[in-house]
Amino acid sequence: xxxxxxxxxxxxxxxxxxxxxxxxxxxxxxxxxxxxxxxxxxxxxxxxxxxxxxxxxxxxxxxxxxxxxxxxxxxxxxxxxxxxxxxxxxxxxxxxxxxxxxxxxxxxxxxxxxxxxxxxxxxxxxxxxxxxxxxxxxxxxxxxxxxxxxxxxxxxxxxxxxxxxxxxxxxxxxxxxxxxxxxxxxxxxxxxxxxxxxxxxxxxxxxxxxxxxxxxxxxxxxxxxxxxxxxxxxxxxxxxxxxxxxxxxxxxxxxxxxxxxxxxxxxxxxxxxx
Numbered sequence: 001x002x003x004x005x006x007x008x009x010x011x012x013x014x015x016x017x018x019x020x021x022x023x024x025x026x027x028x029x030x031x032x033x034x035x036x037x038x039x040x041x042x043x044x045x046x047x048x049x050x051x052x053x054x055x056x057x058x059x060x061x062x063x064x065x066x067x068x069x070x071x072x073x074x075x076x077x078x079x080x081x082x083x084x085x086x087x088x089x090x091x092x093x094x095x096x097x098x099x100x101x102x103x104x105x106x107x108x109x110x111x112x113x114x115x116x117x118x119x120x121x122x123x124x125x126x127x128x129x130x131x132x133x134x135x136x137x138x139x140x141x142x143x144x145x146x147x148x149x150x151x152x153x154x155x156x157x158x159x160x161x162x163x164x165x166x167x168x169x170x171x172x173x174x175x176x177x178x179x180x181x182x183x184x185x186x187x188x189x190x191x192x193x194x195x196x197x198x199x200x201x202x203x204x205x206x207x208x209x210x211x212x213x214x215x216x217x218x219x220x221x222x223x224x225x226x227x228x229x230x231x232x233x234x235x236x237x238x239x240x241x242x243x244x245x246x247x248x249x250x251x252x253x254x255x256x257x258x259x260x261x262x263x264x265x266x267x268x269x270x271x272x273x274x
Contacts, residue, residue: 037240059244068227087152095160112150
């Protein structure tokens with residue numbers, strides 16, 4: 001075995017070990033979800049002697065799981081679509097404007113990426129309270145959209161900047177307006193960028209805990225993360241309910257991730273062909 005193969009084997013072993021270390025909390029969460037509360041209390045690091053599905057039944061009865069998942073999916077998909085559409089439309093003129101004010105505006109957008117989310121929660125809460133958007137789907141969607149738009153604009157500017165201008169010039173010869181050029185020429189080429197951006201936005205919105213906690217008060221509007229948090233008490237934690245709730249809360253996101261992962265690969269191939 002030559003040195004190159006040995007190096008590849010060492011690299012592969014290192015990657016496998018690193019992945020296992022990163023997945024240890026997830027594996028622990030899944031294993032504990034099949035143990036009773038008494039078993040976990042007696043031996044927190046032990047393996048389940050048998051698969052006990054009663055935890056999941058009890059969690060589903062106390063969590064209102066279907067309603068929480070529907071809320072999270074609706075909010076996540078709405079934010080993703082709005083961010084992709086508005087972000088790409090705003091990035092197109094910025095990518096084609098090379099003047100000083102255009103670059104200055106892009107830097108201002110980049111400043112929004114550096115602003116911590118907890119800094120904006122207080123002004124958003126005060127504004128939404130004044131205009132009656134607290135405890136509403138529209139309010140939480142607008143809040144998440146505002147948080148993710150800087151990333152979308154900055155992301156699309158770099159991608160659109162790599163699109164050849166000759167495509168736009170050819171469309172102008174056919175008397176296409178600027179909007180028609182964007183919609184029929186630029187937008188179809190944004191498939192790979194949109195798939196990648198959508199993945200990041202969906203992960204951020206689905207996993208966010210602070211904004212739904214502060215902006216939503218009606219239990220019927222709670223997201224999955226808030227529904228899981230309800231199993232964490234001030235003085236005690238019920239692991240036989242918390243672990244299954246965490247698994248159920250992560251399951252839809254895992255399915256969406258697998259779907260979008262395939263779309264990213266297909267989108268990159270389609271973009272290369274175009």
